[in-house]
Amino acid sequence: MSVLHTTNKSPLRTRDLESCLRLSRAGCGILLLEDAVYGALKATSAGAKIEEAAKDRRIYVLGPDLAARGFTPEQLVAGVAVVDYGGFVDLAAEYHHVQAWL
């Protein structure tokens, strides 16, 4: 498997997610954690980009971060998977390496 990208900033505040999407490639995984989980919400402007990216990349959202911020998986755009920390670990092991977009 290729790269697991991680991004942790709200895309409403920084352009980290945008760069991650620009430089990541089909077949990779992208895990949204911490404030980045806001980016996968249907209601936000980043949601459409995530939905688009989910066509050829696997998008994951860290569930505990989503819940901490008062949202539920039903509020996420289509095509994203919710994982817990154990799932994060599994992904990190599954992909060839992990690349953080700090």
Place this chain on the structure above:
Amino acid sequence: MTAAVAVKDKEVPVDEEGYLVNLADWNEDVANAMAADDSIVLTDNHWEVINFLREYYAEYQVAPAIRVLTKAIGKKLGPEKGNSKYLYELFPYGPAKQACRYAGLPKPTGCI
């Protein structure tokens, strides 16, 4: 904690490992006094290395790692000087650390 090196009639502050607190305090007398405290008399061979370090630092804002120093000295002063045996003979406490100290550069953080 600070100490000092006696240079002629004045005291120059150094840290607990003997590096200059204020790099601007450096001059040749300071280097000679530091060496004298280690019972070393600086020769032309020492000065070649010290001056090289000062020039390198002025150019790149970093003291070269030991293998970079060795290679660069070899390139500039010839292979008989660009080896760690030669440099350790001049600076028995370790060429990077000791020579940088005499050269008035920051303490190298490059120890692995």
Place this chain on the structure above:
Amino acid sequence: MKFGILVNEGPYQHQASDSAYQFAVAALARGHQIYRVFFYNDGVNNANKLTEPPQDDRNITRQWSALAAEHDIDMVVCVAAGMRRGIKDELLAPGFHISGLGQLIQAGIEADRLVVFGD
């Protein structure tokens, strides 16, 4: 699998150290090994034993110390980053030790995965 973890932010100001800790706990629960946790940038502040959050908040430093004790994890505080921020031996909580940046590169070489947490 052997994981290396790099923590680039201090406790409390950012979530990075919390996320790294949760990741480490989950990895251990999955039967993986933590090869090393390396603390860099403001991450060196995680090692400060004088950390004293209110009683109803988590004590991040103590969490790391406890995890390290339970699972024998090597927790390295970068000497250069630590010196800059006044994090020295006498301030270290149990389980942390100070060493050079080479330990970070070594973790990259020896661990199967290096996971970076920061801001």
Place this chain on the structure above:
Amino acid sequence: MSDTQETEGKQRNVKRFMFLNRKAPYGTIYALESLEVVLIGAAFDQDVSLVFVDDGVYQLKKGQQSKGIGQKNFSPTYRALEDYDVEKLYVERESLEARGLTAEDLLVPARVLGAAELGALMEAQDVVLSF
């Protein structure tokens, strides 16, 4: 590190290390401390690449004069990387263009790659250190 250890390391384990720099210098310390890791890492004889993306490209801008803000100008140190055998420097074309910069504005030679090529390079790594 002794010569024997180095030789063994070479045979056993050379990994592709990428330093991903996405932040501007001075405003935060990440650029400087990333460079410090690179200088130490150079002694480990790994396959090292430095990548400058987004505001990270500002780290390589020519003509930095930091005296007025009371910080050390560490930009000349990028020019020393060659002495450390760190020679693979990459800058993303899109990031340069978005900032009105060209390769001419950079203080060291760096390869300018488009996002697609750079993305491929990122995939080919073993270890990515992000700052």
